[in-house]
Amino acid sequence: MGESNVADGEGERYIYSYDMTENEPRRPVAVVMPATVEEVQAIVRLANERRTPLVPFVTGQNVGGLTIPQVDGAVIVDLRRMNRILTVDEDAMYALIEPGVTFGHMKRYLGRHSPGLRYTYPLAPPFTSIVANALLQGLCDLSTRRGAMENFINGFEVVLPTGEIVRVGSGILGEDNWFGRYPLPDLVGLFSGWQGMTGIVTKMAVQLWPKQPYVRYAALFTTDEEQTVGLLRRIVRTQVLDDADCMSVSLVKMLLGAEPPVDIYPDEPQYATLLTVSGQNELEVEGKYQAVAQAVARERSRDRRVNLIDWDAITVLMGRDANSWVDFPSDAFKILAEYDGLTWVGTYVHPARWATALKRGREVVERYGFELMAFLKPMNGMHYGELKFIVRFPKDPETIERVRQCNSELLDVLLALGAIPYKTPVWAARRLLERCDSGFVQLLRRIREFLDPNGILNPGRYSL
Amino acid sequence: MTGTPRDLLGIILHRMLSSRLDESVLGASVRHWRMTVVLETEYHPVTLRFDEGLTIERGAAERPTLTVLTTLDTVAAIARSSLSPLTAYLHGLLRVKGMYRHPLAAARFLRLLLSAVTGRRTERGGA
Known part of the structure; x- marks a missing residue:
């Protein structure tokens, strides 16, 4: 790798010891930055021989403390130099990428080289790793239709904790063949959702989608939790939406420049949702839009405070910035970095308990005196809902403690409703595993021990 | 402001x-x-106080010069040019209390609102 790609100075160890969350920092002993799969393999083999803990890292933007070492003596394996887009297959519509490729890279690359295709973008900074987000089963701006980002994985190459390089998915039959995961034993599940405990993915095939020539956006304003969730569920089940991004109206105020702390008044809209429809022509898009408008009109006949506002009007009312919110949504959320602290409790939840989860979670956040920054997304055609409560905060000891208590209480409320937390820090994973089916936990441990007999990859993670 | x-x-x-x-x-x-x-809209009222500048406050001031009654839906339709302010007025979607007593104030305020909407349309490249 060369000396310039290995560091053990105090500065580097400090930078990799923490993230924006309230999770306790811990310094690694060193940071290595491989550029090839062979270098990753050599690092893992050496670590396995010496029993050195390794923590995979790309950009550290997970907002879950997921790259903070959980044990002393760990080495961070920073994969950001592996940042090539290796192939875009126009026929099977996938991109083969390395872990350092970010959403910003992908958008720019497709815009230049494959303008007929699109990837999908999360509400995260544009410098976030696609591979990391997919492996963490995050969400994106096609999740309402197609589910969590793991669904976009066609397969990958991975270095096992014992140093072997293996492939999963149709790429097992060679290059230029990463079209899907089936019909095969689906071994993606041995690595996805494991937070880097079972292998280091060195290339991944992710699905792309035809870029529709006509796209229309609208903002939906609603009042209470039952109404918001109920209406979203009805709209999504019309199956005309590409995506829906619902947020507490405080976030809209933040986007419009409101200074913190941002409150919500009871007599103003409580939630705002960005709705997206697309199609091959204006007629198709108009038809889809009207299906949404009909669902909204039925609710509006009961409550005139429900409003569906076309994005043309939103740009007039809220300004040109509104176009950037839909063009590349991740870029709009600089507001989340108002302070040096940022955290969340995010879950996927049964649709029937989605509104209750939102309402009870809101009560917790407000009782602790934090701004309500709630996000909701109908997932996978409304088979489930996503819900997260974000807290931005200054990292002083009193506030950090209050954040911990708030998040702890939030998690308990959500787990009691059967919600499954995602991108879980260790404390949250522990709480989940204490409650869940014991056979599942035992199976997790057996798989981990099988793949990583010396326990070198991200030890302590996920409370395993 | x-x-x-x-x-x-x-x-x-x-x-x-x-x-x-x-x-x-x-x-x-x-x-x-x-x-x-x-x-006044379907949400809470907002007061615009013009007095050596403009101050905007949540809530309704007592004895206002004008009270404009409309809905967010109507404002949005005007904003995207699918409805003209005159049509909105004629259809009762935009009502102004105090207009006959303070016609100059009404004309000024509505012109300012229209100017803001038109200006934004021009900014975004629309008509």
């Missing part, structure tokens, strides 16, 4: 109008206005 509203409608109005008032001619003219306008 003085102060920054904390409610969504107030923030939107503030953003729409502040860019208009920054323009030297209109801004200079508005500084001489003395009137209070209450905007």
Whole structure:
């Protein structure tokens, strides 16, 4: 790798010891930055021989403390130099990428080289790793239709904790063949959702989608939790939406420049949702839009405070910035970095308990005196809902403690409703595993021990 | 403009109008206005106080010069040009209490609102 790609100075160890969350920092002993799969393999083999803990890292933007070492003596394996887009297959519509490729890279690359295709973008900074987000089963701006980002994985190459390089998915039959995961034993599940405990993915095939020539956006304003969730569920089940991004109206105020702390008044809209429809022509898009408008009109006949506002009007009312919110949504959320602290409790939840989860979670956040920054997304055609409560905060000891208590209480409320937390820090994973089916936990441990007999990859993670 | 509203409608109005008032001619003219306008929608009322500038407050002021009654839906339709203010008025979608007693105030306020909407349309490249 060369000396310039290995560091053990105090500065580097400090930078990799923490993230924006309230999770306790811990310094690694060193940071290595491989550029090839062979270098990753050599690092893992050496670590396995010496029993050195390794923590995979790309950009550290997970907002879950997921790259903070959980044990002393760990080495961070920073994969950001592996940042090539290796192939875009126009026929099977996938991109083969390395872990350092970010959403910003992908958008720019497709815009230049494959303008007929699109990837999908999360509400995260544009410098976030696609591979990391997919492996963490995050969400994106096609999740309402197609589910969590793991669904976009066609397969990958991975270095096992014992140093072997293996492939999963149709790429097992060679290059230029990463079209899907089936019909095969689906071994993606041995690595996805494991937070880097079972292998280091060195290339991944992710699905792309035809870029529709006509796209229309609208903002939906609603009042209470039952109404918001109920209406979203009805709209999504019309199956005309590409995506829906619902947020507490405080976030809209933040986007419009409101200074913190941002409150919500009871007599103003409580939630705002960005709705997206697309199609091959204006007629198709108009038809889809009207299906949404009909669902909204039925609710509006009961409550005139429900409003569906076309994005043309939103740009007039809220300004040109509104176009950037839909063009590349991740870029709009600089507001989340108002302070040096940022955290969340995010879950996927049964649709029937989605509104209750939102309402009870809101009560917790407000009782602790934090701004309500709630996000909701109908997932996978409304088979489930996503819900997260974000807290931005200054990292002083009193506030950090209050954040911990708030998040702890939030998690308990959500787990009691059967919600499954995602991108879980260790404390949250522990709480989940204490409650869940014991056979599942035992199976997790057996798989981990099988793949990583010396326990070198991200030890302590996920409370395993 | 003085102060920054904390409610969504107030923030939107503030953003729409502040860019208009920054323009030297209109801004200079508005500084001489003395009137209070209450905007009532399906949400909470908002008060626009013109007095050596413009202050926007959540809630309804007592004894306003004008009270404008409309809905967010109507405002949005005007914003995207699918409805003209005159048509909205004629169909009762936009009502102005106090217009006959204070016609100049009504004309000024509606012109300012229209100017803000038109200005934004021009900014975004629309007609």
